[in-house]
Amino acid sequence: MNALVSATVPGVTYGCEFGLMAVGLVLTYRATGVFNLAFGAQAFASAFVFDLLSRYEQVPEWAAFVVAVVLLAPAVGLALDRFLYRHVPARAAMARTVIAIAVLLAIPELIPLLFGTATRSRIGSLGLPANQVYFHLAGTPVTGSEITTVGVTVLAAVLLTGLLRGTRFGLRMRAVVESRRLAELEGVDAAAVSAAAWGLSSFLAGLAGVLLLPQMGSLDPTDPLAFTALLVAGLTAAAVASLRSVPWALGAGVLLGVLETVLQTELPANSVWSQGLLEALPFVLLVGVLLVNPRLRTLERSQDPLAGVDPPPPPPSVSVRDARLAGPMRWGFRLLLVAFVVSSLTWVPGNWVFSLGQGLVLSVIFLSVVVVTGMGGQLSLCQATFAGIGAFAAGQLASHLGLSVLLGALVGAAIAAAVGTVVALVAARASGLLLTLVTLAFALFADSVLFQFSWSGGGYSGVTVPRPVLGPVSFVSDRAFLLLALVVLVVVMGLVVLVQRGTTGRVLAALRGSPVGAASVGVWEARAKVTVFALSAAVAGLGGALFGSIQGPISSSDFQYTVSLAFVVVVLTTGVQTVEGAVQAGMAYAVIGQALTYLPSRFSGVEFLLFAAGALTYAAHPEGIVEYQRTRWLQRANAVLAAWDTWRAGRGPGGEQGTDRARALPSAIGGEAG
Amino acid sequence: MSEGAALLEVAGVHVAFGGVQALDGVSFQVGPGEAVGLVGPNGAGKTTLFNVVTGQLRPDAGTVRFEGRPLGGVPSHRRARLGIARTFQRVEVFPELSPLEHVVVARRASRGEGSLWADLLGRGRLSPEEHRSALDLLRAVGLSSLAEVPVAALTLGQQRLVELARALALEPRLLLADEPSSGLDAAERASVARLLRRLVEARGTALLLVEHDLALVRQVVDRVLVLDSGALVAEGPFDQVVTDPRVRQAYLGRAAS
Ligand SMILES: Nc1ncnc2c1ncn2[C@@H]1O[C@H](COP(=O)(O)OP(=O)(O)OP(=O)(O)O)[C@@H](O)[C@H]1O
Ligand SMILES: [Mg+2]
Numbered sequence: 001m002n003a004l005v006s007a008t009v010p011g012v013t014y015g016c017e018f019g020l021m022a023v024g025l026v027l028t029y030r031a032t033g034v035f036n037l038a039f040g041a042q043a044f045a046s047a048f049v050f051d052l053l054s055r056y057e058q059v060p061e062w063a064a065f066v067v068a069v070v071l072l073a074p075a076v077g078l079a080l081d082r083f084l085y086r087h088v089p090a091r092a093a094m095a096r097t098v099i100a101i102a103v104l105l106a107i108p109e110l111i112p113l114l115f116g117t118a119t120r121s122r123i124g125s126l127g128l129p130a131n132q133v134y135f136h137l138a139g140t141p142v143t144g145s146e147i148t149t150v151g152v153t154v155l156a157a158v159l160l161t162g163l164l165r166g167t168r169f170g171l172r173m174r175a176v177v178e179s180r181r182l183a184e185l186e187g188v189d190a191a192a193v194s195a196a197a198w199g200l201s202s203f204l205a206g207l208a209g210v211l212l213l214p215q216m217g218s219l220d221p222t223d224p225l226a227f228t229a230l231l232v233a234g235l236t237a238a239a240v241a242s243l244r245s246v247p248w249a250l251g252a253g254v255l256l257g258v259l260e261t262v263l264q265t266e267l268p269a270n271s272v273w274s275q276g277l278l279e280a281l282p283f284v285l286l287v288g289v290l291l292v293n294p295r296l297r298t299l300e301r302s303q304d305p306l307a308g309v310d311p312p313p314p315p316p317s318v319s320v321r322d323a324r325l326a327g328p329m330r331w332g333f334r335l336l337l338v339a340f341v342v343s344s345l346t347w348v349p350g351n352w353v354f355s356l357g358q359g360l361v362l363s364v365i366f367l368s369v370v371v372v373t374g375m376g377g378q379l380s381l382c383q384a385t386f387a388g389i390g391a392f393a394a395g396q397l398a399s400h401l402g403l404s405v406l407l408g409a410l411v412g413a414a415i416a417a418a419v420g421t422v423v424a425l426v427a428a429r430a431s432g433l434l435l436t437l438v439t440l441a442f443a444l445f446a447d448s449v450l451f452q453f454s455w456s457g458g459g460y461s462g463v464t465v466p467r468p469v470l471g472p473v474s475f476v477s478d479r480a481f482l483l484l485a486l487v488v489l490v491v492v493m494g495l496v497v498l499v500q501r502g503t504t505g506r507v508l509a510a511l512r513g514s515p516v517g518a519a520s521v522g523v524w525e526a527r528a529k530v531t532v533f534a535l536s537a538a539v540a541g542l543g544g545a546l547f548g549s550i551q552g553p554i555s556s557s558d559f560q561y562t563v564s565l566a567f568v569v570v571v572l573t574t575g576v577q578t579v580e581g582a583v584q585a586g587m588a589y590a591v592i593g594q595a596l597t598y599l600p601s602r603f604s605g606v607e608f609l610l611f612a613a614g615a616l617t618y619a620a621h622p623e624g625i626v627e628y629q630r631t632r633w634l635q636r637a638n639a640v641l642a643a644w645d646t647w648r649a650g651r652g653p654g655g656e657q658g659t660d661r662a663r664a665l666p667s668a669i670g671g672e673a674g
Numbered sequence: 675m676s677e678g679a680a681l682l683e684v685a686g687v688h689v690a691f692g693g694v695q696a697l698d699g700v701s702f703q704v705g706p707g708e709a710v711g712l713v714g715p716n717g718a719g720k721t722t723l724f725n726v727v728t729g730q731l732r733p734d735a736g737t738v739r740f741e742g743r744p745l746g747g748v749p750s751h752r753r754a755r756l757g758i759a760r761t762f763q764r765v766e767v768f769p770e771l772s773p774l775e776h777v778v779v780a781r782r783a784s785r786g787e788g789s790l791w792a793d794l795l796g797r798g799r800l801s802p803e804e805h806r807s808a809l810d811l812l813r814a815v816g817l818s819s820l821a822e823v824p825v826a827a828l829t830l831g832q833q834r835l836v837e838l839a840r841a842l843a844l845e846p847r848l849l850l851a852d853e854p855s856s857g858l859d860a861a862e863r864a865s866v867a868r869l870l871r872r873l874v875e876a877r878g879t880a881l882l883l884v885e886h887d888l889a890l891v892r893q894v895v896d897r898v899l900v901l902d903s904g905a906l907v908a909e910g911p912f913d914q915v916v917t918d919p920r921v922r923q924a925y926l927g928r929a930a931s
Contacts (some may be wrong), residue, residue, distance in 0.1 A: 495794055502798020503788025506779045510768040517766030520728060521840060522754035522784035530789050 006095045006136040008258050008263045013146045013255020016153040020208040020233030022241060023157060024201060029243045031173045031197030032166070034085060034096045035433055037565075040231055042202055043130070043209030043458060045107050050210045052115060069206035077202025081195050085618040090180060095572075095622035101381075102615040105562065149211050156207060157250045162247060163200075172498045173197055222361040229282070232444055233257070235437065242295035249443035254284075276449070283445035287426065287438055296434050306333060313364025325637055344482055351476045355594035356587070357550050360485035363586030364492055364543030365468045366571045368536040371496060373568075374576040375505060376532035379436040381564050382443035383540050385450075388559030389416040392456050392549035395463035405468040409545035411496035413538040420537025424530040431529075432513075443561035451556035462555030465548030483551055492539060493579045499535065500579075508532060508667060573614040574625025584626050623665050680739075681706045681880050682727065683730070687736030689722055689904075696722040697733070698904035699833045704848065707878040711891040712897055714901035715924055720884045721763050723901070724850050729753045736805050740848070757847035761837040761854055763884075773817050776825065777808040777920050780843035798904035808843070815839045816865055831856040838866070842873070848880045849873070854908075855887050867893045879900065888916070900924060 021039060028036040028606040036042075050068035053059040059067070080103060090096050126276050164170040176190045176197075181526040209558040210229070233256045241248035263281070269276040290296060344353055365387050372380045390412035397403040397411060427438040451457035467476040469485065475484045499505050507528050515525055548554045570589055575581030592610060614625055621628040680703040689697040695718045701769045704710050714718050725731035727738055729793040738745045740756060750758075768776060780798060782788045792798055815835045820828060827834055834854055841849055851870065855863045865879075867890050873879045885891045891912065892899065898915045900908040902924035908915050915921055 002739065257833060298901070337751045397706075498796055498798065499790065502793030502796075503779075503782050504790055504793045504798065506771060506775055507783060509770045509775075510779050510783075513770055514766040515769030516730065517768060517837075518749075518779075518783070519730070519750035519763065519838075520754055520760050520766070521780035522751050522786070524749075524751045524783075535790060 006140040007261045011138055011258035011261035013149050015254030016149050017212055018233035018237050018256050019253025020153055020252035021230055022237030022253045023246050024204045025238040026243055026249045028201040032194055033177050034100055037100045039205050041104045041107040041123055042205035046206030047209035047213050048111055063106055073206025074199035076205045077198035078195055081198035084619045088667055092622035098572045098617055101565045124256055161246045191217045196425035228566055232282045236289055239289040279433055279449050283441050286441045318523055333394045354484055355590045357482040359487050359587040359590030360489050361546045361550055362589055363583045364489050365540050366586045367492055367496055368540035369571040370576055370582045372536035373506045381440040383567050384559045384563035385443045385446040386416045386537040386540035387544025389419055390544035392463050394545035395465040395548055405466055412545045413541040416540035416541025417534040419528055420533040424533035443564050447560050457556035462553045464553045467549050498580050573618040573625055575627040581626055683739040686735050687733045689733050690890050695904050700906055702899055704880050707880055709874045709881040709895040711895035711898040712884045718901040719904040720901055724852055759841035759844040759846035760850040761841050761852055763852040765833045767833045769834055772822045773812055776823040776836055776840040777811055777843040781842045785843045790794055806848045811839050831862055850882045852884045855890055870894045
């Protein structure tokens, strides 16, 4: 009994932190319609600044608290609203999730840029002295930090519930999320309400961060896994609360904290099985709650009755293109390809050849995002995990069975496809945000469990995927490998285009447009979803094997969930609808990465900041930056062509005037339609 | 079962949304090749009934049989493949696809055609004859000139015609049409009426037609069912039913159009 109590006291404290995270997720989702995956990162930023001020700059604790939590945290929220979320068109629900991910990735990069990379080991805390014991509960000491955490959490939850349930502000907030336009018609200033909601939820993030400080051994701003346990438990608690109820979120969080510490102390520590179970349990629990809670399935179903008022998404750039531009563009592309091959075989310096090869390999992986998101319409956050499966399979098969790498890559792709199928089957009834969270849970599970075995991720020393040798042809040198990667990329691109233009692609387009309409003509949605996940996982697995081969030794950290998040941000902001988008994203990623090596190391994080800056454009144009720019460019080209037609029609001999006008007209209309 | 010949048999269907009894013990039959009108005031439960027949909604009680086979637990897409097609009151088109592609997707999906492997081998493209037959169908609904335009760019009326073409592409045994003429102009209405009538007479397709335009209903159907507050209140030939006092009661306050 005493053992149980002594586990429960720290459990409740942990649980309060899980609960705060969950409450933050629920609050932002309810108030702004954004599933704010960056909540933890925002918490981290405030914690870091609080610590910096109170310990290193000798600022009094209360002043540090005011700066870090009362001022900085809401300011961050207001800035996010003002510069990003406010510009996202109402129809683009996925874009909001992607922007939150971009923020999640950008904040840990921003902090070392501002404050340097040194890890902090002495850690400050808020409120009562952290380690002083105040009283005993059934023999278990209760410390100051525990009292502070529990007290502040309960206070925050009570105030929030009151605010949401009992005030006009809470009512307005819910109205704005339900239907922004309808709320505006009722005279609610929707923009102000959203801003206030962002300020409030970000304040909560700051509070959570500062409360968490005593629990963190050290503050390493670049360690993305520091928050994994918190993220998983927070997600689970938020899912238990159906992303709707603040008290439920808090309660579930506390319960999870207690459960975790009790299991930790009760299960035999020396048994491999119980340790494995303990590692996997949070993820199993998360997926279980996501799939079992029926209220989560109706999460995104509440439809804005005024949705029809929103402007429709812009047409894809190809549909804007004047037919006369098709030929020159095709030839331009071929010329570019030849120039690329010739250059990389001749004058391009070695380090750049390596980077370009990396870019091609990344492009293959990015094609998997085009398949699952661009075609399948689902946001998957485990594409790097699929890539990892392909890479580890190819490496392990090569080292244990001596299997040729190219064959191993295909086997790896097949294994990844099988795993992708399982993920899709498990999540068969989920879609949208729910499916995204299931894929995130799988990625986190792979990080913590699946890739930690010696037979998978190769443990501490990792896995080496050799460069392929095909009979007399060796792809060991960077230049030869680049050619191989190019061939694979072109083949995979061709296959993806075939699928896009085939039955599968059209069926998926139908499902993106109207699942109900698709079912009414016999489309089996579940099967289409499994197909698209399997194909996407196969492409990612193949790309992953190539990635391992170009990289040398790889380990589980190369395929962490944050890598998946980065992939998603890069590809979606660039353009996910076309295969070209994937290639542009892959090449940009590699080229910018290589270019940045010329800058001092302190600036290595600028890469992510660049993409975060890209997010600014993306917010207003969820079709992707490249797609947006191309449409604009094509429209201008069309206008020039139309002007040319008019000019010629005016000057030409009378007899031909009529036919020329007839030709000019459709292109002029095409130009305006965009 | 004396009426073993019924194509669609709905028996004792109940659906409640919270406190609203949307369908309250509805039973009726539609024979093969029969055209039946389903009329009733707004909120009578007509669309709900369609959703039950197509499997989008599970009834709280009651059964639906198609060709004698109970459909309980059969998912929507399977029912489509069995030969039940529908159009929607609030259009459910695929904005990125052209009318032609709507027809092609419907054809292939309803036959369960088109695996990933076929696509990867390049067999997913449109064959010339597929193209031709899809165009024929679009010509029949009057959309052949817009066959290749993304549907997002069409008017609401044209989108309704796309839905009709898509439904006909299944070569259904039973077509459920939910207000196919709303949003259309007079000429388009007349052509939809002709099209539906021809479908029933030439193809032998059974039709269940929900429509507020009673003139159109009269032109197309053999028989009318009147639904009010979730219950069938009258049934019979059009001219007989419209004079029924219970029907007048149901429509009270509404100008019969
Ligand atoms: N998803 C739903 N949730 C709650 N109530 C619903 C839902 N769908 C329909 N209802 C209610 O059920 C009743 C029947 O609706 P239904 O759409 O079937 O009517 P209808 O006869 O098609 O009307 P209309 O002529 O306006 O299309 C209405 O009272 C409606 O408000
Ligand atoms: Mg209706």
